[in-house]
Amino acid sequence: MLMRHPPVRGSCSGIPTVGNVHEGGATGRAWARVVYVDRDPVAVAHSRELLAGDERTGVVQADIRYPDQILGDPVTRELIDFDEPVGVLMVAVLHFVADRDDPAGVVAGFRDAVVPGSFGVVSHATGCPVIRRRRSGRLMPIGRLIRR
Numbered sequence: 001m002l003m004r005h006p007p008v009r010g011s012c013s014g015i016p017t018v019g020n021v022h023e024g025g026a027t028g029r030a031w032a033r034v035v036y037v038d039r040d041p042v043a044v045a046h047s048r049e050l051l052a053g054d055e056r057t058g059v060v061q062a063d064i065r066y067p068d069q070i071l072g073d074p075v076t077r078e079l080i081d082f083d084e085p086v087g088v089l090m091v092a093v094l095h096f097v098a099d100r101d102d103p104a105g106v107v108a109g110f111r112d113a114v115v116p117g118s119f120g121v122v123s124h125a126t127g128c129p130v131i132r133r134r135r136s137g138r139l140m141p142i143g144r145l146i147r148r
Contacts, residue, residue: 034079035057035058037061037064038061039061047059060073064097065101071109071113085116087121088111088114088118090121090123091123094123095125107120
């Protein structure tokens with residue numbers, strides 16, 4: 001999901017629901033723009049129907065494994081200005097990208113397209129049943145924020 005930033009923009013979505021990025025990011029921010037991305041034609045069709053008439057939100061049918069298709073899509077280009085900082089949200093999607101499809105390359109494709117001041121959010125499922133704790137008792141971070 002790609003979102004216009006300051007401070008927020010976002011790429012891969014499923015069907016937008018109540019309280020999703022386009023609502024949270026747009027609240028009180030007339031400049032906010034969101035592009036949802038999904039490869040499932042049914043999810044894309046439903047998303048487009050739900051978001052019909054929302055000129056600040058778009059839906060792109062594409063596969064996250066091919067960042068250039070998402071970044072070059074006319075909907076993305078119309079809504080997201082990559083000369084300004086953006087946010088790229090890859091939440092609960094990269095664990096579906098097989099190692100042979102180069103998930104690090106997928107992330108790099110989006111990272112390389114954004115300017116300094118942009119943010120990336122990545123979450124990933126884990127099979128680890130135990131999260132180790134630091135000596136302070138706080139949970140150890142599993143990953144880190146990608147900041148450009």
